[in-house]
Amino acid sequence: MRSLYINGTWTPSASDTALDVVNPATEEVIDSVPAGDPADVSRAVAAARAAFPAWSALSVAERRGHLARALDLLRERSADVAAAMATDMGAPLVFATKVQAGLPLLMFQTFLELLDEVGDRYFGGERVGDSLVVREPFGVVGAITPWNYPLHQIVLKVVPAVAAGNTVVLKPTEVAPLAAYALAEVFHDAGLPAGVFNLVSGTGPVVGEAIAAHPGVDMVSFTGSGRAGRRVSEVAAATVKKVSLELGGKSPNVILADADLAAAVKRGVADVMRNTGQSCNALTRMIVPRERYAEAVELAAAAAAKYAPGDPFAEGTRMGPLVSRAQLDRVRDYIETGVKEGARLVTGGAEPPEGTDRGYYVRPTVFADVRNDMRIAQEEIFGPVLAMIAYDTEEEAVEIANDTVYGLSAGVWAGDRDRALAVARRLRAGQVEVNGAGMNPRVPFGGYKQSGVGREWGLHGLDEFCEVKAIQL
Secondary structure (H helix, E strand, O other), X not given: OOOEEEOOEEEOOOOOOEEEEEEOOOOEEEEEEEOOOHHHHHHHHHHHHHHHHHHHHOOHHHHHHHHHHHHHHHHHOHHHHHHHHHHHOOOXXXXXXXXXXXXXXXXXXXXXXXXXXXXXXXXXXXXXXXXXXXXXXXXXXXXXXXXXXXXXXXXXXXXXXXXXXXXXXXXXXXXXXXXXXXXXXXXXXXXXXXXXXXXXXXXXXXXXXXHHHOOOOOEEEEEOOHHHHHHHHHHHHOOOOEEEEEOOOOOEEEEOOOOOHHHHHHHHHHHHHHHHHOOOOOOOEEEEEHHHHHHHHHHHHHHHOOOOEOXXXXXXXXXXXXXXXXXXXXXXXXXXXXXXXXXXXXXXXXXXXXXXXXXOOOOOEEEEOOOOOOHHHHOOOOOOEEEEEXXXXXXXXXXXXXXXXXXXXXXXXXXXXXXXXXXHHHOOOOEEEEOOOOOOOOOOEOOOHHHEEOOEOHHHHHHOOEEEEEEEO
8 A cells, every 4th residue: 555645755554454456457456655644734734834934935046946847747657657547547648648648748848948938027016105015925725636637636726835835735546546646755855845836645535625624724625526515615614715716617619500520520529529528617517509500410429439439548549438436337328327318329329339248338428409408418427428518599508508507618600800809708717718719827727606716727726726915014
């Protein structure tokens, strides 16, 4: 069993219970991590609080130097990190290399570039009349991260928090924790001062709640389900600490009548199948004009058929297994629910894919004739399941798109870019892509409504970990 990383050393947990790490492609136990205990959290918080005065007193350049050394090591080890994520969470190796490992490297580098650009000016303060407004670190940040992008979500919290002068206690996912341990080794080998970064493995109800409740934690940043996010908020409220939440989505992909339908559908299906559908910002509701609906459904079925599940390490695999047995059962249940609700199963289904006698594999699935009040249109499935909805007018398309408790992401496709932009402005979502535009690591990411509170990525993601003080001169 692995250890915890507290105060610069690998140390045993107060709990003697182990949590198995399972390879979702083979269902074999490949590792184990400590279940963790509130006493471990208290030790980690004490270490982080002790390290905070010296760390926060460093210049921006000095903190950047520590992080730059860590980034160099992470780059050197990225192939091994990608292989670890292909093993413990099932991402195809090509995707794990390019996205699961590559995207965190890009985000890490972007935060360092931002430090170079804003530096002491950003933290040192700006004059507002006769006053000075400065940014300062919160203190100890508790970070609780999920399994779907296990390294990316850690980097989005730990790097800006530490760059701003905070110290961190991380609870990574216990389902796919290998990347978190690799990052802890990177920080250790890079010489990050003891106590600045601490890792306590375990479950959400035990370790996660202990972090959220601890009076020595000044801020909590959480990514995960809405249910768990609400619980983090409830527990943290007792000590009135800041809580940043990045939660779920049921994101719409609005295809307007003048769009390039073939391109829109192909890209839309790819977005849903990405990471085996385990992406909070996946565009899982495709909203199509009725006069082009039959053609769109046919195109979607053909596109989805190209995502046959397979071994993450096999050449050509585009979609791996779901991360766990629990996730497999959840997705299959939703597929069965869609059929019961009266949606038309175009391709896929709840039955295991052919040729998979083991592993948590599911068929890429497309539903047509979906009403927006169906559960498969309103609830986050977190699997490779696309719901296709028809509309008659542009006004109705916008209404359908916004008829959700979520608001994380959205897409718009149109032949006329200005028309697409006009619709994008009407969508209640934190990010909207127009005609499949690529991501920008410098813009804010986060949700409206029940998709969360706060923003990650870029300067907004750095600002999230800063207190603001006004000094009257």
